[in-house]
């Protein structure tokens with residue numbers, strides 16, 4: 001008969017606790033990466049009358065400077081409508097391991113009326129603006145109320161509304177962007193991240209790298 005001593009039982013619970021803590025993904029994130037890799041953001045289309053629209057990663061402070069934010073794409077109004085200043089896919093950071101959380105923000109400035117929406121707010125008490133921007137409240141897309149169209153593993157089209165759209169509609173075409181992960185071999189340090197052994201440290205490192213490397217400038 002297998003007999004476990006009290007010390008052994010403590011170790012089993014301790015190891016089980018570490019395993020439980022190991023997955024670093026945030027369950028309620030807007031998206032989660034299905035595998036480790038590099039994230040890219042690609043402008044698809046837009047239909048809005050905004051003078052300025054900015055799309056990026058994370059949940060920045062509304063008092064932040066643009067240089068402090070993880071800007072991916074920005075649009076400025078020209079004759080004939082709003083167009084992005086950058087159309088190619090832009091690199092938006094390394095995300096290790098699989099299950100990394102992806103949240104986004106939109107910021108608009110129209111005649112100096114500034115508005116923000118954050119996808120991370122959906123897990124709490126989102127504003128009407130945030131629900132309209134990051135969801136499809138009338139299910140016009142037929143995706144069950146989601147604004148996320150999956151093209152394949154780690155490859156999505158986001159049908160977003162601008163931050164002031166809730167005042168007039170929820171047509172899910174104000175800002176359409178593709179977000180996708182390119183799988184890449186894990187470097188040595190990232191292997192440790194993927195193993196969950198040093199998950200907290202890795203998340204901090206990823207954040208710092210994203211701050212350094214994400215496209216966009218003030």
Ligand SMILES: [Ca+2]
Pocket residue numbers: 131132133134135136137147159160161170171172
């Ligand atoms: Ca919407």
Ligand SMILES: [Ca+2]
Pocket residue numbers: 161162165169170171172173174
């Ligand atoms: Ca709209």
